[in-house]
Amino acid sequence: MRPKPDTVVALYPGSFDPITNGHLDLIQRGSALFDRLIVAILRNDEKRPLFGLEERIEMLREVARDLPNVEIGSFGGLLVDYAAESGASVILRGIRAVSDYEYELQMALMNRRLRPEIETVFLMAGEAHSFISSRLVKEVIRLGGSIGGLVPPSIEVRLKRRLLEETGSDETGEA
Ligand code: PNS
Numbered sequence: 001m002r003p004k005p006d007t008v009v010a011l012y013p014g015s016f017d018p019i020t021n022g023h024l025d026l027i028q029r030g031s032a033l034f035d036r037l038i039v040a041i042l043r044n045d046e047k048r049p050l051f052g053l054e055e056r057i058e059m060l061r062e063v064a065r066d067l068p069n070v071e072i073g074s075f076g077g078l079l080v081d082y083a084a085e086s087g088a089s090v091i092l093r094g095i096r097a098v099s100d101y102e103y104e105l106q107m108a109l110m111n112r113r114l115r116p117e118i119e120t121v122f123l124m125a126g127e128a129h130s131f132i133s134s135r136l137v138k139e140v141i142r143l144g145g146s147i148g149g150l151v152p153p154s155i156e157v158r159l160k161r162r163l164l165e166e167t168g169s170d171e172t173g174e175a
Contacts, residue, residue, distance in 0.1 A: 002117060010034040010090035010121070011083045013075070016041050016056050017049040018155050020137055022129035024063055026094045029123055031067045038086055039064065043076040050138060050162060063152045080115040089118060096125040096132075 012030055016023060016039070030037045041056050051059065057072050064070040075082035083091060091111060093104055108120035132150050141147050141159050151159065 005089055007035040008090060009036045009038065009086065009088040010092045011038045011040050011079070011086060011088040012092040013040040013042060013079050013082075015044070015047060015049065015134065016060060017047070017051055017134050018056065018137070018151060018159060019059055019063060020129070020132045020134055020151050020155075021149065022094065022096070022125055022132040024152060025126050025129050026092070026123055027064055027070060028067065030092045031064075031070050034090065034092075035069060037067075037070045037092070038073050038088060039070060040079070040082060040086075041072070041074040042079075043074050051158070055158075059155055059158065062154055078114065080111050080118055083118050084115060091118060091120045093120060093122055094125050095122050096130045 010030055010033070012027060014023065027037065027039060039060055041053060041060070043053055049056070053074055057074065060072045064072065073082075073086065079091065083089075091108075093108070095101060095104055104120075104122065108122075111118060111120060137147050137150050138159070140150075141163060147156055147159070
């Protein structure tokens with residue numbers, strides 16, 4: 001059996017393109033459970049993110065600024081290697097619905113095979129957040145729908161600004 005570390009560090013990985021209220025809920029709950037929580041943004045340009053890495057780091061810092069034990073990091077390569085480098089013994093992931101389960105199980109088992117000493121811990125998304133995803137938020141705002149309450153207000157402002165920059169016009173249909 002492995003002894004419990006004095007300081008339990010958890011890593012919460014994702015693309016966060018952009019952060020949603022579902023992610024924020026998990027960050028808040030994770031910060032209350034672990035001594036330190038590192039929110040780890042995957043550096044993956046193949047996914048052609050809407051927001052560049054620096055901006056995603058900035059957005060996460062902004063929304064997590066009141067949580068002193070939360071840090072923001074980024075990684076390329078294997079998640080478990082970044083966890084080991086950061087001294088994290090836990091990977092934190094959220095599950096929204098049964099449809100998330102298969103993908104999450106696959107990742108958790110692969111990560112355990114790669115580094116058995118790192119445990120994946122799942123938190124169920126709050127019911128108010130169980131349908132929110134970054135992909136759908138981007139789709140809804142692009143098509144002129146309201147995303148109020150789905151992302152933090154400062155992120156909504158950035159999303160609208162980014163769409164304006166992309167299209168040169170206000171696709172949201174709002175003044
Ligand atoms: O935002 P997402 O899509 O939910 O995040 C997925 C993420 C970043 C957790 C996943 O793609 C990941 O861990 N990528 C790193 C590559 C890796 O370690 N792969 C092998 C184990 S599954």
